[in-house]
Amino acid sequence: MKRVVVVGSGASGVHFAQTALERGAYVTLVDVGRTAPAPVLPDASFARFKREHDDPAGYFLGRKFEAVMFPGAKGEYYGFPPHKGFIFASLERFRARAQGFEPLSSFARGGLAEAWTGGAFPFHERELRDFPFDARELHASYGTVARRIGVSGTDDDLSRFTPVHEHLAPSLPLDAHSRSLLARYGRERERLNAGLGVWMGRTRAAVRSDERDGRHGCTNLGRCLWSCPREALYTPSITLRALLKHERFTYLDGRFATRIEADEANRVRRLHLVELATGRPETLEASSIVLAAGTLASGKLFLDSLRAHGGRAPVLEGLMDNRQVLVPYIHLPMLRQRYEPDSYQYHQLALGLEREDPRHYVHGLVTTLKTALIHPIVQSVPFDLKSALWIFRNAHAALGIVNVNFHDERRAECRLELESDGDGSRLLVRYEPAREEPERMRSALGTVRKALWKLGCIVPPGMAHVRPMGASVHYAGTVPMSAQARPLATSPDGESHDLRGLFFADGSTFPFLPAKNLTFTLMANAERIARRWCDAQA
Amino acid sequence: MAERSELDRECDAFARYLGASVGDGYVREQYWAAHAAGAVELPSTTSFERAVVSLARSVPLLVRPLDAHARVFSNGGLLRRKLVLLLAILEVRAPHDEELDTPTGTSVPGMFLRMVWLGLVFGVLLACGMLLSLPIWLASRLGASR
Ligand SMILES: Cc1cc2nc3c(=O)[nH]c(=O)nc-3n(C[C@H](O)[C@H](O)[C@H](O)COP(=O)(O)OP(=O)(O)OC[C@H]3O[C@@H](n4cnc5c(N)ncnc54)[C@H](O)[C@@H]3O)c2cc1C
Ligand code: SF4
Numbered sequence: 284m285k286r287v288v289v290v291g292s293g294a295s296g297v298h299f300a301q302t303a304l305e306r307g308a309y310v311t312l313v314d315v316g317r318t319a320p321a322p323v324l325p326d327a328s329f330a331r332f333k334r335e336h337d338d339p340a341g342y343f344l345g346r347k348f349e350a351v352m353f354p355g356a357k358g359e360y361y362g363f364p365p366h367k368g369f370i371f372a373s374l375e376r377f378r379a380r381a382q383g384f385e386p387l388s389s390f391a392r393g394g395l396a397e398a399w400t401g402g403a404f405p406f407h408e409r410e411l412r413d414f415p416f417d418a419r420e421l422h423a424s425y426g427t428v429a430r431r432i433g434v435s436g437t438d439d440d441l442s443r444f445t446p447v448h449e450h451l452a453p454s455l456p457l458d459a460h461s462r463s464l465l466a467r468y469g470r471e472r473e474r475l476n477a478g479l480g481v482w483m484g485r486t487r488a489a490v491r492s493d494e495r496d497g498r499h500g501c502t503n504l505g506r507c508l509w510s511c512p513r514e515a516l517y518t519p520s521i522t523l524r525a526l527l528k529h530e531r532f533t534y535l536d537g538r539f540a541t542r543i544e545a546d547e548a549n550r551v552r553r554l555h556l557v558e559l560a561t562g563r564p565e566t567l568e569a570s571s572i573v574l575a576a577g578t579l580a581s582g583k584l585f586l587d588s589l590r591a592h593g594g595r596a597p598v599l600e601g602l603m604d605n606r607q608v609l610v611p612y613i614h615l616p617m618l619r620q621r622y623e624p625d626s627y628q629y630h631q632l633a634l635g636l637e638r639e640d641p642r643h644y645v646h647g648l649v650t651t652l653k654t655a656l657i658h659p660i661v662q663s664v665p666f667d668l669k670s671a672l673w674i675f676r677n678a679h680a681a682l683g684i685v686n687v688n689f690h691d692e693r694r695a696e697c698r699l700e701l702e703s704d705g706d707g708s709r710l711l712v713r714y715e716p717a718r719e720e721p722e723r724m725r726s727a728l729g730t731v732r733k734a735l736w737k738l739g740c741i742v743p744p745g746m747a748h749v750r751p752m753g754a755s756v757h758y759a760g761t762v763p764m765s766a767q768a769r770p771l772a773t774s775p776d777g778e779s780h781d782l783r784g785l786f787f788a789d790g791s792t793f794p795f796l797p798a799k800n801l802t803f804t805l806m807a808n809a810e811r812i813a814r815r816w817c818d819a820q821a
Numbered sequence: 822m823a824e825r826s827e828l829d830r831e832c833d834a835f836a837r838y839l840g841a842s843v844g845d846g847y848v849r850e851q852y853w854a855a856h857a858a859g860a861v862e863l864p865s866t867t868s869f870e871r872a873v874v875s876l877a878r879s880v881p882l883l884v885r886p887l888d889a890h891a892r893v894f895s896n897g898g899l900l901r902r903k904l905v906l907l908l909a910i911l912e913v914r915a916p917h918d919e920e921l922d923t924p925t926g927t928s929v930p931g932m933f934l935r936m937v938w939l940g941l942v943f944g945v946l947l948a949c950g951m952l953l954s955l956p957i958w959l960a961s962r963l964g965a966s967r
Contacts, residue, residue: 330918333913333915339915340847340851340909340914344909344910346858347858348854348860351860351906351909353901353906354901354905355896619927619928619929621923656912656913657908657912658912665892666940667885667943667946668838668839668892669839669885670943672908673925674936674939676921676925677927677932679922679924680924
């Protein structure tokens, strides 16, 4: 009988579990599993919501006004609404410290992707060169995952960078600003392609345009940022809910996995857990354990296990994350227009920048400003607030941002280590940017500015914001897959070479990180690993 | 923290300054609640910042020059914090969201001309704000040295 224990209910964990169940396995999923509050006024549009909710300030700003961005506030502004706090709330048992990195972790049902922006871009064959398996295998999994979650997109100019896969549903209707940009691109296409090496097209997003499997299609409520109340925008907790109905599925939430125990032959035997409500230790006998706790939490669990097993914890090298730079712009034809609250709020277009080495492709997500809170922007205009508001209200519909993503490679200086911390251990996350990064960014940002100019946009000088490493939350690379068996690496099936029967189904195993958002590939790879695991069991 | 009645008065004065209609009990309630929750005043808030706020509250006409001055010299100070808080409350509450965030219907050239004008006005406001703030600042320094 095929039995497997999975740790984590994020994007990686639930798709591993779904495939394993579909192929006849018994799955036990261990999870901290914090839950989301129930959706409020689920059919109300953003504008109606503000009219009908009896305490909009409590909802949008928080009971302690923690979501107000006061002037001079330090640190990265994420703009997460208070009711999404459960996604990022820290956990005393998971201790971490970072240098050169701002780590985000989640202990929620569904993990970090409960707050994601749905970008679902498959990797190109050339970006999979270091992955030790046939790219076609992953391509099949992209189709399977797209059917499950609903991915919308169009076969257009961007397909040269983001291949078309099966079950790609039609894109959502464009908002007026994005429509204007795309029309302009149509006119400037030759010059942008040949002159600058820039292509533009519809984004790929995990949002349903149609009604299916009990999930509604997008009806342009404009509340994506505040959690889509119709679940048109995919989140892993939707899959988890479906798994809970499966008779061969057991969900152990409120549990924190502390380490994996292996025997003398280095075969996994059991998983040690703690029930969080009582602090009571528990164990689960298992011969196959799948880590899908997210690259950082899986790394810590792995290191704690190796330390308990062999007396000493090694260093996991090769942590990767996409550097992101936010480039705000003003699209001049949209000045003085009314912004569109009733439309899909996240990126609707994407930019692709061709580079000499195709693996260094630069990826830009174009998001037009709609229902995000305005006070953080208005206060940044260098005038008194009355004048700033006048300028903002006439420019709102013209404002947008390009989130420019850069690739990353595994480097020894970017790593995970364990430190002693009283009675337990603490994860130390270290990151150092590559030496060539400043030049890479300078060149790409110059191209983005020129492209935006051709598209009828101006980029206010000095406003580009280099996000700290860690902010993109595309973590990968610490226990890479490799064709050769070696310590601190996995087989192409995601199985550890150190502890047999231990599998990694999250970003830990990626040997390379292209500039594209990785979560669609996390899900597809977890699906692929589950297929291989089931085949091996059979 | 100021008295409830003072905060209501302040809330109305600042709402009018931002271009919103006044007298919404919910907005006043939230403005007060944020103060009560300790979200507004910082341990570093100075007597000068408090005096500026109290002047702005008493003479609403002076809110704009004092805001212009604070934008340049005291962006993280009490006056800006209170104004931004109120803006945040207003933007999530109908009908104020529309009052604050609807285009004014000017032409594009008109808009650019208006922006140049706003720049000039800002310069004048800043100068006025400095003149207004200077005696308050001196008084607070004197008070502190005593
Ligand atoms: C604001 C935001 C926007 C994003 N937008 C995009 C996007 O547009 N496109 C994209 O591709 N990616 C995006 N991402 C990144 C994406 O969310 C992550 O890559 C993805 O969620 C990682 O999934 P995961 O399953 O590997 O891990 P996680 O999401 O981190 O899930 C970890 C799971 O493991 C559980 N867990 C952890 N440790 C333990 C333990 N010791 N014991 C028991 N359970 C444990 C947690 O409860 C959780 O369920 C975004 C992220 C954020 C925050
Ligand atoms: S616009 Fe956003 S919130 Fe509204 S239905 Fe579509 S995905 Fe959901």
